[in-house]
Amino acid sequence: xxxxxxxxxxxxxxxxxxxxxxxxxxxxxxxxxxxxxxxxxxxxxxxxxxxxxxxxxxxxxxxxxxxxxxxxxxxxxxxxxxxxxxxxxxxxxxxxxxxxxxxxxxxxxxx
Amino acid sequence: xxxxxxxxxxxxxxxxxxxxxxxxxxxxxxxxxxxxxxxxxxxxxxxxxxxxxxxxxxxxxxxxxxxxxxxxxxxxxxxxxxxxxxxxxxxxxxxxxxxxxxxxxxxxxxxxxxxxx
Numbered sequence: 171x172x173x174x175x176x177x178x179x180x181x182x183x184x185x186x187x188x189x190x191x192x193x194x195x196x197x198x199x200x201x202x203x204x205x206x207x208x209x210x211x212x213x214x215x216x217x218x219x220x221x222x223x224x225x226x227x228x229x230x231x232x233x234x235x236x237x238x239x240x241x242x243x244x245x246x247x248x249x250x251x252x253x254x255x256x257x258x259x260x261x262x263x264x265x266x267x268x269x270x271x272x273x274x275x276x277x278x279x280x281x
Numbered sequence: 282x283x284x285x286x287x288x289x290x291x292x293x294x295x296x297x298x299x300x301x302x303x304x305x306x307x308x309x310x311x312x313x314x315x316x317x318x319x320x321x322x323x324x325x326x327x328x329x330x331x332x333x334x335x336x337x338x339x340x341x342x343x344x345x346x347x348x349x350x351x352x353x354x355x356x357x358x359x360x361x362x363x364x365x366x367x368x369x370x371x372x373x374x375x376x377x378x379x380x381x382x383x384x385x386x387x388x389x390x391x392x393x394x395x396x397x398x
């Protein structure tokens with residue numbers, strides 16, 4: 171059982187549709203990061219959220235950190251084929267600690 | 282931005298060979314680096330935390346004599362897979378965090394694909 175559960179595991183949508191990826195835990199995290207990874211490459215940091223209830227926007231991507239800092243979501247509006255990739259959430263239980271990764275959500279946006 | 286370089290990007294070698302992977306922080310100092318392993322279509326699994334000037338901390342189930350880690354400077358950590366076998370074939374990724382700020386996120390290298398024949 172993973173400390174961070176991501177859902178869904180796989181998502182296939184048409185270009186222009188919206189999607190939401192969830193990252194849930196029973197543990198509290200001091201911060202949580204979202205990464206996107208493409209095949210054969212390392213993860214690239216998208217955002218870090220640290221305050222309960224925080225909402226951050228990055229163009230068409232909206233990230234939310236739950237009030238209790240146990241969960242987070244990533245919402246993509248009007249998805250494009252370039253959004254295709256493996257989305258990973260990762261949390262720090264305390265500043266400076268090792269990251270715990272979720273299982274990942276594989277997103278495919280078809281043109 | 283913070284850049285982490287991994288070398289080599291791909292290794293193919295025979296069973297029994299030892300393979301060394303380098304992880305460098307190019308434009309910042311990193312007291313702590315991390316080594317991950319990723320199997321196809323799976324997430325990253327932390328193998329060990331590499332601390333500059335001291336012994337690495339290994340996760341449960343990771344053999345420290347099999348995966349030797351050396352972090353001799355603030356910009357370089359190495360992972361050596363000793364006497365590699367086909368089951369060691371995987372994608373190995375390192376990350377580094379900027380020294381002095383525990384709230385900084387980790388920055389990842391581009392990974393090393395290891396294939397043992």
